Amino acid sequence: MLIEVRFHGRGGQGVVTAADILAVVGFKEGYYTLSFPMFGAEKRGTPVVSFLRIADEPIAERDEVYNPDYVVLLDPTVIETVNILAGIKNGGMVIANHPKKSDELKTELGAEKLNVKVTTINATKMAIEILGRPITNTAMVGAFAGATRLFKLETVVETVKEWFEDDKISEKNAKLAEKAYRYMMEVCR
């Protein structure tokens, strides 16, 4: 088993952190994991990419992910300039932070004819409600785990809590991840 994931967002939104948190979650659940940023320079505000591999044996592949099983979108505006579907596997899934409904986004991405599932969650709204800021990485960590059912909710919440030093921030982010997890569990039945 080797699951490959690509994360899209903008520099400063925690695209790399989202992949890193999930690498720790996967590790805690007994998988081999590997996450890494796009190779090269990164600047705040520009579209950026990070990657995650999850496997049940040591991971040898160290190239960037070109054929992801899952694509996670943290920032809805990225789709204007970046083709987030590039190389996605047949039967793959897009987990998107987007205000539109899943079907609408699938049409907008031009993916009607592809065997790709598109699921949306308004993570920006959830983040503003809970964190007071539009930072969506922890929400999308929860959304990924909930949509794929790869990881248990408890592990996600525990890892997100450990990630932040400030107790208040860690509590809020854990709450946000949990809400996104439960929402996706509901939607992706």
Next chain:
Amino acid sequence: MKKVVRGFYAVAYSVKLCRPSVICAYPITPQTEIVENLAQMYADGELENCEYITAESEFGAASILVGASAAGARVFTATCSQGLILMSEILFNAAGLRLPIVLVNTNRALSAPLSIWNDHQDFMVLRDAGIIQVHVENNQEVHDMIPQAYKIAEDKKVLLPFMICMDGFKLTHAYEPIDLLEQETVDSFLPPYKPEYYLTTKKPIAMGCYAPPPFYMEFRVAMQNAMLRAKEIMRKVFREWAEVSGRDWGEHLAVDYPNSRIMVVAMGSIVAPLRKVVKELRSEGLDVGLVKIRTYRPFPVEDVQKELGSSEKIIVLDRSVSFGYEGPLSIDLKAALFGRSVEFYSYIVGLGGRDTSKDFLASIIRNVAHNKEKPGWAFKGYKEFEEVIP
């Protein structure tokens, strides 16, 4: 204790456990976060009896370390690419001065054109400097290699600089589970550095003298002798490490499926996907094995002859070029196997961060196995191009 960390941290943490006295560096991608992590540890007071110095250039960093090492300090630096070649004048000196400086090189392409991505051109510049060079396959291996590097470099029979080469980005930026060493393990394995002589006012000496023709050659012979002695010492230390840590990385070479008809030879992070590819190809019925070069200098000639001397076809995957000849690793292997009836298929791949996917590697090996290639050398994995004047 297993923890998910980035490659940078795996290096920095291991360096910390080796209790260095002076760390000095200048930032360069993709090395920077190694010394950033060390600077953080220094600022947090985690590095006991250690001085962290930010230099004004790599030339400065290497010079400061030569001074510190000459004064008896255990020292560390990390660099790569343009930084490494800026250090090169000093590093050649460090080898001649017989200073056991340990440095990590995060292998990166050389300019021009400017590239921050990974290949093996940079460390090849230092191949003939009198510096021990060991190549690692993953972040656990680099984490494990640092205490071994100090032990080997500081051995009285060796006393040479030691360079650990890890692939930039592919390893440095990878965030993955690493079994982090315990302080007690490293302390019991690596004794404090106590040089027999060093710069001190109590017993003054001069270092780095001038040697006219009647004397110069003897110094270089002595360096070569030390390099050759290092082969045995390294073997001993590698074995000792396997016992202490429970992780056996092999000796100068690590071999999968020895005595196969076709042997693939490579070094660095490309070895990990190759291992899977070779395993898969064997299930297709191909008689193929893999040799990972761990020690590149001193070159393990005897080991190479033993492991590769009786194979029929050797596929060498170089990630740098000796312009006007071919891949440097291939050149070295051919010299070591001179006179043997073995066919060489030498390929230069993955320059400047060009990907070398498992499918790509498998197709190279299949083509050789099915006699679709003639012996010789070639670049693989580049596009057809034409040069135009702007």
Next chain:
Amino acid sequence: MKLKIYFGASSPPLQSLNLKTGDWGTHFAVVDKEKCTGCKVCEQYCPEDCIEVKESGKEKYAVVNYYYCKGCGVCASVCNFGAIKMELKEFFR
């Protein structure tokens, strides 16, 4: 089709115009036309050559090219009249 590469890693002029660096920054420079005297100090200091004093009728003031402004803030700090402010982009608020 063959890939074309320029000999010796050279390049024809003005290729970097294709690289719109305006979305790199977190801040962008905003000129207060009332305070700006059109002295051109900012023009000389801008490392990206993307602030320029323009004249329209009797008015003379600095105009920022937002396609390329990386938001470094050099213009704002050298302005002798306090006419340039660095504002955080909406996206980061």
